[in-house]
Amino acid sequence: MLSIWETDSFYFPTDILIIGAGLTGLNTAIEIKSRKPGLSIRVVERGLFPSGASIKNAGFACFGSLSEILDDTKQIGEQKALERVQTRYLGIQKLLTRVSPSDVDFHKDDGYEIFTEREASLLKDCKDAIHDINAKLSTLLGFEPYEFTSNTFGFDTTYPLLKIKGEGALHSGKLVTQLLQKAKSLGVIFNFGFDIKHINSQGTLWYVSNGSKEFSAHKVIVATNGFSKRLIPEEDINPARGQLLLTESIPGLKLKGTFHAHEGYFYFRAIGDKILLGGGRNVDRENENTDSQEVSGVIQSALEVLLYKVIMPGKALRIERRWAGTMAFGNNNEKDPIIKELHTNLFVGARLGGMGVAMTPMLAEKLADLVLK
Ligand SMILES: Cc1cc2nc3c(=O)[nH]c(=O)nc-3n(C[C@H](O)[C@H](O)[C@H](O)COP(=O)(O)OP(=O)(O)OC[C@H]3O[C@@H](n4cnc5c(N)ncnc54)[C@H](O)[C@@H]3O)c2cc1C
Structure with missing residues (x-):
């Protein structure tokens, strides 16, 4: 007792x-x-x-990409999809009243959505929707978040990038x-x-x-x-594994911002002169519905394909570490x-x-x- x-x-x-x-x-x-x-x-x-x-996690302080809004609109309707973006945006503002941005290494360097060569139709959907969604979001956020911009990062794609203004990253x-x-x-x-x-x-x-x-x-x-x-x-409330990898140092790496690829299922950013890359659970969804903290070969290979083919084409890189964490989704995602x-x-x-x-x-x-x- x-x-x-x-x-x-x-x-x-x-x-x-x-x-x-x-x-x-x-x-x-x-x-x-x-x-x-x-x-x-x-x-x-x-x-x-x-x-x-x-x-x-990867420390993205993000509120949503245009392709995610289009995808969410199919499931929950446009109004709710836009409100979801607004809630996240307000959440980041609220968080930054709770902690000092410099104490958590918060940087607002904007985000970018990448379209690879096989994503021409997604790019077209985004081009068709950008004006309308920007106008609607400007009333909710106070600014128009999306803007096409050229690919100045050397990613292996001939398509422009879609900038997400106001997106940031921090030290988790x-x-x-x-x-x-x-x-x-x-x-x-x-x-x-x-x-x-x-x-x-x-x-x-x-x-x-x-x-x-x-x-x-x-x-x-x-x-x-x-x-x-x-x-x-x-x-x-079902467990869903998320996996990451971190490269070793890449001398001269210039990657300012946060990046999303393949409809937001993949994401990456720089941590100093290393690349932190994660996501890919859509590649093997069934096996990723787990709270196991092990990494899997299938997902890690998918991450490496993006790394070597699109992000750093032709570069010989070494992976410093790989890890996994557990998120949650409903039965129907x-x-x-x-x-x-x-x-x-x-x-x-x-x-x-x-x-x-x-x-x-x-x-x-x-x-x-x-x-x-
Ligand atoms: C790989 C990965 C990358 C991600 N990247 C990002 C990102 O860049 N940006 C972003 O915004 N979000 C990201 N997320 C999502 C984000 O991390 C989660 O949405 C968020 O951390 C959830 O917070 P939580 O407190 O609800 O859950 P958790 O952080 O999982 O907290 C739950 C806590 O409960 C404890 N616990 C569990 N069971 C028990 C028990 N029985 N008794 C006592 N304690 C218990 C756990 O140990 C844990 O500390 C990512 C997630 C993963 C997995």
């Missing part, structure tokens, strides 16, 4: 307990604590540090560190290395347990994204997050695919509205 001191000082019930210290958990803790400083909040994380997608590790510090400075309690296996309610409290120890709280928020199936299997009360005082904020950097500050707002209502 716990001593009276342990119970008094460490294991006491909090007003709110958040499971998962990724961008969702951290932004939600900060959002709630900023609105209600008197509430006690505990964040419980299974890793020794935050260890989900938030610390595995510094972002998580800054959010952690901010949350701690507001009085949020963190418990790392606690892998929650069970969530149960008793009386007015919810209990979360790792099998041997437990914490309790009046309200619990599940913010475990791609790992949520283990805790709340009934929800339509839905990418809007689920924000809801599952049972009285048990909430979920999860199902983030790409663009979590931009989406989590806004998700946290909605989640806080719901939890504090």
Whole structure:
């Protein structure tokens, strides 16, 4: 049994307990604590540090490419597709009020969409739509984000690039560190290395347990994204692996900005004089629906094809490291997050695919509205 001191000082019930210290958990803790400083909040994380997608990602602070809008329009209609872009854009602005841009190495160098030789029809669709979409987005964002520009980067394509004005990139590790510090400075309690296996309610409290120890709280928020199936299997939140590779140094590399290829399924940027390249889950979708953190030969080969054939044609490059992280999508590839009360005082904020950097500050707002209502 716990001593009276342990119970008094460490294991006491909090007003709110958040499971998962990724961008969702951290932004939600900060959002709630900023609105209600008197509430006690505990964040419980299974890793020794935050260890989900938030610390595995590519650090794009992006809000959407034109080809993504066209694709989303087919699924959810144009209005919703444009609002999705607006939400992400506002999310980045909100994030940058929470952390200082220089503390997270944020650079707004614009993004670019690349069209390879086999994507003539996608390019045509974008050319046909650019004027109309720019006009509509300018009322939502305050500027027209898309503009065709010439390929000055030496990519192996004869087509122009499509610039995404205002897109940026940051250092994902510094972002998580800054959010952690901010949350701690507001009085949020963190418990790392606690892998929650069970969530149960008793009386007015919810209990979360790792099998041997437990914490309790009046309200619990599940913010475990791609790992949520283990805790709340009934929800339509499925793991989806994302893979990356990082080249060794490339002397003289000049790659300023963030880049998207193959309808946004592939993306790359420079990290110093190295190239960080990721994506490609559309190539082997079935096998990528996993929370395994191993990389796969199929996806890594697809990334290398883009690297050697289009990004750095004819260059002999070496790969320094490869890694994978876990995102989440719905059964039919839905990418809007689920924000809801599952049972009285048990909430979920999860199902983030790409663009979590931009989406989590806004998700946290909605989640806080719901939890504090
Ligand atoms: C390879 C890759 C590249 C990406 N690139 C970008 C990008 O460039 N830009 C962008 O905006 N988005 C990108 N994303 C998406 C973005 O990283 C995610 O949308 C975002 O990080 C999701 O944040 P989260 O907090 O919801 O999830 P996570 O960061 O996964 O956090 C969930 C946390 O819950 C913890 N946890 C899980 N289960 C338990 C449990 N049972 N008990 C306790 N703790 C638990 C995990 O350890 C983890 O720390 C990328 C994702 C991947 C995988």
